[in-house]
Amino acid sequence: MNSVPAVxxxxxxxxxxxxxxxxxxxxxxxxxxxxxxxxxxxGGKTTTLRMIAGLIxxxxxxxxxxxxxxxxxxxxxxxxxMVFQGFALFPHMTVEQNVAYGLELRRLPKDxxxxxxxxxxxxxxxxxxxxxxxxxxxxGQQQRVxxxxxxxxxxxxxLLDEPLAALDATLRKDMCFELKHxxxxxxxxxxxxTHNQEEAMTVADEIALIAAGTLVESGSPREVYETPxxxxxxxxxxxxxVFSGPIVEGALRIGGAAPFVRxxxxxxxxxxxxxxxxxxxxxxxxxxxxxxxxxDVFYLGFSALLHVEVDGGPVVPVxxxxxxxxxxxxxxxxxxxxxxxxxxxxxxx
Amino acid sequence: MSHDYESRWVYRAKWTYLLSVVGVxxxxxxxxxxxxxxxxxxxxxxxxxxxxxxxxxxxxxxxRTSLAWTVLxxxxxxxxxxxxxxxxxxxxxxxxxxxxxxxxxLSPLFVPADVTAAALLVYFKNLNRLVEGLIGVELFDLSLWxxxxxxxxxxxxxxxxxxxxxxxxxxxxxxxAARTCGADAWQAFWQVEFxxxxxxxxxxxxxxxxxxFNEYVRTNFLKGxxxxxxxxxxSYMLNTGMTPEVYAMAGLVSLVSxxxxxxxxVVALRRRIG
Ligand SMILES: Nc1ncnc2c1ncn2[C@@H]1O[C@H](COP(=O)(O)OP(=O)(O)O)[C@@H](O)[C@H]1O
Ligand SMILES: [Mg+2]
Numbered sequence: 199m200n201s202v203p204a205v206x207x208x209x210x211x212x213x214x215x216x217x218x219x220x221x222x223x224x225x226x227x228x229x230x231x232x233x234x235x236x237x238x239x240x241g242g243k244t245t246t247l248r249m250i251a252g253l254i255x256x257x258x259x260x261x262x263x264x265x266x267x268x269x270x271x272x273x274x275x276x277x278x279x280m281v282f283q284g285f286a287l288f289p290h291m292t293v294e295q296n297v298a299y300g301l302e303l304r305r306l307p308k309d310x311x312x313x314x315x316x317x318x319x320x321x322x323x324x325x326x327x328x329x330x331x332x333x334x335x336x337x338g339q340q341q342r343v344x345x346x347x348x349x350x351x352x353x354x355x356x357l358l359d360e361p362l363a364a365l366d367a368t369l370r371k372d373m374c375f376e377l378k379h380x381x382x383x384x385x386x387x388x389x390x391x392t393h394n395q396e397e398a399m400t401v402a403d404e405i406a407l408i409a410a411g412t413l414v415e416s417g418s419p420r421e422v423y424e425t426p427x428x429x430x431x432x433x434x435x436x437x438x439x440v441f442s443g444p445i446v447e448g449a450l451r452i453g454g455a456a457p458f459v460r461x462x463x464x465x466x467x468x469x470x471x472x473x474x475x476x477x478x479x480x481x482x483x484x485x486x487x488x489x490x491x492x493x494d495v496f497y498l499g500f501s502a503l504l505h506v507e508v509d510g511g512p513v514v515p516v517x518x519x520x521x522x523x524x525x526x527x528x529x530x531x532x533x534x535x536x537x538x539x540x541x542x543x544x545x546x547x
Numbered sequence: 548m549s550h551d552y553e554s555r556w557v558y559r560a561k562w563t564y565l566l567s568v569v570g571v572x573x574x575x576x577x578x579x580x581x582x583x584x585x586x587x588x589x590x591x592x593x594x595x596x597x598x599x600x601x602x603x604x605x606x607x608x609x610x611r612t613s614l615a616w617t618v619l620x621x622x623x624x625x626x627x628x629x630x631x632x633x634x635x636x637x638x639x640x641x642x643x644x645x646x647x648x649x650x651x652x653l654s655p656l657f658v659p660a661d662v663t664a665a666a667l668l669v670y671f672k673n674l675n676r677l678v679e680g681l682i683g684v685e686l687f688d689l690s691l692w693x694x695x696x697x698x699x700x701x702x703x704x705x706x707x708x709x710x711x712x713x714x715x716x717x718x719x720x721x722x723x724a725a726r727t728c729g730a731d732a733w734q735a736f737w738q739v740e741f742x743x744x745x746x747x748x749x750x751x752x753x754x755x756x757x758x759x760f761n762e763y764v765r766t767n768f769l770k771g772x773x774x775x776x777x778x779x780x781x782s783y784m785l786n787t788g789m790t791p792e793v794y795a796m797a798g799l800v801s802l803v804s805x806x807x808x809x810x811x812x813v814v815a816l817r818r819r820i821g
Contacts, residue, residue, distance in 0.1 A: 253723050271728040280727035285718040288725075290742045299738075347728065357727075386697035 202265040202542040204355055204387040205250055210259030218247040221411045222258060227389060227404075229354070232381050233401035238434070242411040244359055250277045250389065251357050264319040264354060279348035283360040286344060287332035293319070293343050294328035300351045318346040321380065330438050338369045339494070345377075349384060357382075358390040362397060374400040395435050399423065407431055424471075429545035432469035437473060437503075438543075439514030439535075442467040452488060452511045467545045472515040472543045474541040478523060484496040488535040490514075497528050506533060576801050578605070583798035588791040600795035601821070610796070613779040620775060621693065621759040624698045629748060629757050632706030636714045639707075652707050655700045666770035667697050671769065690771040699766035702758045706751040713747025714740075746818055753811045757804045776800065 203226035220242040227233045235243045235433070252262055252273035258267045268276050278299070279350065288296050298315045319325050322342040332340055336496075340368040343363055348356050361377070362370045378401045381388045392398050398405050399419045406416035406432065413423065414430050428433040432440050443452045449470060472473045493513060494505040503524050504516040516535065527533070550558075582588070586595035604610050635652055642648050655663065668689075677689035687693065717740055727734035741748075763777040770778065780796045785791070 251723075251727055253726065272729050272731075273723070274729045282720050282724060286720040286724040288721055299725070299730075304733065307764070317709040344724075347724075351728065381773055400670065525810075 200494045202229075202266060203227055203262075204231070205245070205389065206260075206262040207250065208260045210246070210249055210256045210261060212249060212254065218411050219434040222260075222513075223408075223413045225416065227387060227408055228383050230377065231385055231538045232388045232390065232403045234405045235389065236395060236398040236435075237408040237414075238486070239393050241409040243316075243393075243543050244473040246408065247280075247357050247359050247389060247391050250355070251278050251280050260387070260486055262418065276351045278355040278357055278367070279351045279353045281341070281344045281348050281356070281358040284337070284340070284364045284394065287347075289332050289342055291331075292328065293324065293330050293332070293335070296332065297345055297346045297350055298413070300347065303530040304351075307323075315346075316351055321383075322346045322350070323357050335448065336374060337365050341373065345380070349380070349386070349400065349463060353386070355387045355389065358388065358392055360393070362432075363392070363394070370394075370397065371400075377401055386455050399435075405433065409434070426469070427545065429467045432467075432543065432545060437515045438469040439472060439512075439516070440467055440469045441508075441511060441514075443511070450507065468542045469545060470537045470542050473501075473517040474489060474514045474537055475514070476524075476536050477504070477506075477516055477518060477529070478536065481534050482536060484536050484538065486539075489537060490533055492527060492529050492531045492533055495523065495527065506535060508535065570585060579794055580798045580801055582796040583791070585791075589789060589794065596767040600791045601799065603792060604795050604799065607792075608781060609774070610776070613774040613776045616691075616773050617760060617776040620695060620698065621756050623691075624694050624702055624759040625755045627695070627754050628699050628702045628706050629710075629752050631703055632710045632751050633744075633748060635703070635707045637713040639711060640714065640719075653704045655703050660701070660764035661768075664697060664702060664765040667693070667700070667765070670770045671696075688771070691773075694766050694770040694775075698759050698762050701762060701765060702755040705754050705758060709748045709751040709754055710744065713744045715749075717743050746815060749814060750811050753807045757807050760803055760807075761800060 203515045205227040207223060207225050209222045209224055210220065211218070212220045223242075223246065226320055235246060237243055245254070249256050250263075250276070252261075252268065252271055256269060260267055262268065263277055273280075288299065291299065294315055297318055298311055299313060301311045304515050316325070316328075319328065321347055324339060324342055324346065327339065327343075332343065335343065341364075344361070348358075358377075362373050365373060374397055377388075377390075381401070388401075390398075390401060402419050404416060405419055405422050407414040407428075409428065409430055414435065417425075422431055423436050425437075426435060429440060429442075432438045441450070444448055445451075453523040478487070481489070488508045488511065490506045490508040490511070493507050494503075497520060500520060502518050502520045504518065504527070505513050507513045507517050514535075583600060584596050584598065585591060586597040586599060587593055603709075639645060639648055639652075671687045671689065671693050675685055678684065678686045721739050721743075722735045725739045726732070729736065761777060762775075763781060767778045768776050774782070776796070777800070780793070780800070783796070786792050
């Protein structure tokens with residue numbers, strides 16, 4: 199693999215007047231990676247992607263593609279292609295004309311143009327739809343056409359801004375698998391923006407969390423899910439019980455319970471995945487337990503989700519197997535929570 | 548929502564409204580048109596259909612010349628105003644000062660025609676004297692171009708609004724998509740946006756044609772030593788009163804306007820069906 203990153207975002211920020219859409223941010227995307235920018239709406243993901251695309255100019259910082267500084271180049275001069283959330287197909291052109299548009303601009307010979315367009319439509323499963331207008335396609339098909347239109351250019355980077363957000367849940371899941379397969383088969387670097395964590399986990403090699411104009415942390419889906427470094431990550435990804443409280447003698451106190459974490463470096467918060475919390479109906483004989491009251495019980499088939507209000511603390515999620523509900527767990531009941539200390543993760547920010 | 552529960556009075560009011568619009572706006576014009584095809588002219592007891600008066604018109608060299616001037620001015624005004632309208636509409640979408648900009652664009656509509664015309668006349672006269680003093684050429688003497696300038700102030704607001712409405716339906720994502728496909732700003736506009744706003748541009752063109760063709764006040768103040776059809780028509784009417792030729796001239800103007808509107812409708816309907 200090439201040591202020069204496919205994309206390098208170096209201290210890039212964007213201000214709109216006094217509004218800061220993105221604070222100075224740096225990250226690099228290695229070649230061939232499926233990179234996902236994940237975060238809540240309004241966090242600055244689209245802004246970041248559009249600065250990589252060359253659709254908006256950074257207020258500060260540099261964007262490098264394949265090692266070359268492209269900050270001053272507009273979109274059409276960059277080695278990037280882009281898929282938008284919707285409305286981006288040209289309605290006055292057929293599917294084939296849409297896909298071929300970029301190749302026409304590159305003045306490709308007619309046969310090659312036709313061959314590459316046909317091959318791309320085959321890849322996204324739309325052979326036979328060449329003569330249709332975008333308005334005669336379903337939402338999923340339209341997004342496939344957009345993907346074909348981007349991939350046919352054989353740029354080294356493909357940017358996707360919420361490409362599946364307009365699709366219904368089932369279709370979105372299928373398209374996720376498909377996107378992942380396509381990216382693996384073509385080997386192009388993908389940078390994909392989404393607010394949907396399941397989508398991000400499905401497709402990503404690497405996830406970068408962006409919130410409030412800041413890149414919070416990044417890592418593989420497994421890393422950000424299992425060992426989030428930041429409190430925000432624990433709150434945003436997966437289902438985690440997040441506790442914070444006063445630090446007394448270097449230890450975190452939650453409610454009135456015995457101190458939970460003793461550490462030289464006092465953490466601001468700890469989190470435990472909902473599925474790693476043990477629930478007891480009687481006070482267990484453990485040094486560290488949290489008493490609380492069940493607020494809600496949601497039966498979800500194989501598993502069940504409880505919301506438990508910890509005495510003097512927050513309401514936290516707890517996941518059980520549904521059959522464990524038979525022990526007499528019900529809304530309003532008293533429970534005690536505990537966990538294996540190895541499952542507690544400390545967050546300093 | 549159906550109209551099942553509509554009051555009978557609302558229903559009657561609607562028809563009264565429609566009929567009075569037709570009665571006041573259309574009937575006089577249609578009546579004039581009807582008379583213009585009568586061999587016996589206005590007020591005659593008998594109606595004999597003829598195109599004689601129209602043929603007479605075209606035999607008159609002055610009228611032919613004035614028509615030529617009118618068409619020439621209309622063509623120039625359309626060629627300048629429509630692109631200006633497109634640019635103004637594009638600017639409107641980008642500017643943060645939308646309300647002041649619209650006010651500025653529409654302001655020619657708020658000033659009475661004779662005031663604009665007189666103001667422009669004085670302005671051009673002074674400018675002409677100034678420029679002549681500087682470079683010795685009467686660049687701003689009253690001419691075709693001063694008449695064109697006067698008409699543009701009148702036509703531009705309409706072109707702007709008509710184009711803006713169509714442009715509002717265009718999704719800007721498509722321009723961005725074109726740019727990421729490799730199009731420069733001009734290609735993205737010409738190949739992706741323009742085909743979609745073409746009906747609006749076309750309508751604006753037809754609209755401006757009619758406005759220019761019928762414009763009297765500004766043209767009369769600002770034209771050089773020639774007559775356009777409307778200025779000829781008015782001076783002819785003032786000299787001779789309502790002769791059959793005047794009816795034919797009025798009929799000609801109405802027919803041209805209706806033809807232009809009909810063309811827009813046909814194009815719009817064809818697009819809807821196609
Ligand atoms: N053109 C703009 N003018 C002013 N503020 C903007 C503009 N574009 C984005 N913003 C602001 O920047 C922030 C980040 O937006 P965005 O990048 O679209 O977030 P995301 O894609 O993560 O939802 C938001 O608060 C948004 O309101
Ligand atoms: Mg966004």
